[in-house]
Amino acid sequence: TDPLRVPEDLNRVNFNADVRKELDWAFKAITLTRHKLNGRVPLLGFCGAPWTLMCYMIEGGGTKIFRFVKEWIFKYPNESKKLLQAITDVAVEFLALQVQAGAQMLQVFDSWGGELSADDFETFSLPYLKQIVEKVPLRLKELSLDKVPMTVFAKGSWYALDKLCDSGYDVVSLDWLYRPSDAVKTNNGRVTLQGNLDPCVMYGSKEVITQEVEKMIKGFGVCKKNYIVNFGHGTHPFMDPEQIRHFLEECHRVGSL
Numbered sequence: 001t002d003p004l005r006v007p008e009d010l011n012r013v014n015f016n017a018d019v020r021k022e023l024d025w026a027f028k029a030i031t032l033t034r035h036k037l038n039g040r041v042p043l044l045g046f047c048g049a050p051w052t053l054m055c056y057m058i059e060g061g062g063t064k065i066f067r068f069v070k071e072w073i074f075k076y077p078n079e080s081k082k083l084l085q086a087i088t089d090v091a092v093e094f095l096a097l098q099v100q101a102g103a104q105m106l107q108v109f110d111s112w113g114g115e116l117s118a119d120d121f122e123t124f125s126l127p128y129l130k131q132i133v134e135k136v137p138l139r140l141k142e143l144s145l146d147k148v149p150m151t152v153f154a155k156g157s158w159y160a161l162d163k164l165c166d167s168g169y170d171v172v173s174l175d176w177l178y179r180p181s182d183a184v185k186t187n188n189g190r191v192t193l194q195g196n197l198d199p200c201v202m203y204g205s206k207e208v209i210t211q212e213v214e215k216m217i218k219g220f221g222v223c224k225k226n227y228i229v230n231f232g233h234g235t236h237p238f239m240d241p242e243q244i245r246h247f248l249e250e251c252h253r254v255g256s257l
Helices: 007-014 024-037 050-059 067-074 076-100 118-124 128-141 158-165 182-186 199-203 206-226 241-253
Strands: 043-050 105-110 149-153 171-172 193-198 227-230
Touching: 007 024, 007 076, 024 076, 043 050, 043 076, 043 149, 043 199, 050 067, 050 199, 067 118, 067 206, 076 128, 076 206, 105 128, 105 206, 118 128, 118 158, 128 149, 128 158, 149 158, 158 171, 158 182, 171 227, 182 193, 182 227, 193 206, 199 206, 199 241, 206 241
Parallel strands: 043 105, 105 149, 149 171, 171 193, 193 227
Antiparallel strands: none
């Protein structure tokens, strides 16, 4: 990797990239997958949120302290916003073209949203998330395509739930830091909620998984008709697929009660 470390490095960024050409492999993969699925389940498209992608572009990979990207937002705020806007423009085109390729729903992942304070989230993340949900439908219309449902996931950004529910997305996905009943109260019926079991529950016994599924679905309670079961983040490669199978079976069982 060759990370961006100072504003002068923005000269290496192609702000006019041909998204269709550069990511043609991804669109072909989506189309192939849609055909192979043959209508059995819907196909979801996704992309990283501008703030999260900026973290990777500046840090050069994963990090625990976010030393360089935090330097950017506090030392070079204007250049940070320029980069975030460029990423946003690419994300809008990438998501729209995924729908053209066959995606039936879209999700935007701000995996590092929780590394920002509440105020900084409103400066360096939320405005760009809102741009995406506003501009993607317009781009789809230009492509003569129908609007598709859109989900936003901002891991660790518990303080932003109220604003995320007002941001324009159809679904707000939650990590395991939320108590479901509290999220339901904050949402107050505005959007569909998704989540939010800690995936590490899969390391527990089947009895524990059952207990946690029951607690989660009960917690979402009154909004169950506007609720999508999910983990609060991704699974690990070390997890037993049979445990995940049991989780899914229990979700069907408990959700049908």
